[in-house]
Amino acid sequence: MILNIPFSDIVFYFVAVFMVLLSIAAVSSKNVLRSAIFLIASFLGTAILYLLLKAEFMAMAQIMLYVGGVVVFIIFAILLTSHLGENKLSTPISQKFLAVFLALTLLGVMAKFLFNTKELSESITQKSPEASSLIAYGERLLSYAPNGFVLPFEIISILLFMTLVVAITIAKKDNKEEK
């Protein structure tokens, strides 16, 4: 364990720098397809971070749902809508400065409250290995106990179904009107 801590720290800082740089690249890239690729790499970095935080199931869900689902949605949307070589939408430089100012102000305010909170720097409870196992998640998700999550689970399933119907309806509606 003592040998383990510095190595995981090094990996954490490396992944953190990597993620910040890739997110900046994803946000500021002119080509939308390229920024989707940067987004994939940033999400993979997040999955490594979840592995470091001993949430293996979250890392799997991150890779399967974000990289395999959400980014594929985005790439589909790009391929369906943009002509290649279009992406030349430039923002005025004043708006960029204003955005940097607002974002940095928000970061400053959040950091001010963060550094004033003393309890954050010490970590008290360490996770037991069983807490993040797949069995623990499954039992918690489907238990009827007061601390179980079966009701949100059902609501999420209904929401997913509704989303499918709504997405098909919205995407199809214009087609009828044109005819």
Place this chain on the structure above:
Amino acid sequence: MTLLHCLILAFILFTIGIFGVLTNRHLIGMLISIEIMLNAANINFVAFAYFKAQDPTAGTLFSIFSIAITACEMAVALAILIAMYRKHHSLDVNTQEINHE
């Protein structure tokens, strides 16, 4: 790697997302920025569940719900994008009002 470091990373990512939403004119670019912000929120959930929580399983399950809602949001967003593209043949958010008339 303490809780503070994870929170700082999440805040920086959230700030980058806000910068992207404010500067991007392409609708898909704005969606990508929103994804980065949601991802930062998930990192917060998992970090608190690892370092502080009495009940780490529940803390991590919250971010699973948040990921599922993100997938729903992206499906609807894709449908809206396609409908908008059919009408306006552009995804530039600044010119939508002009094209509408």
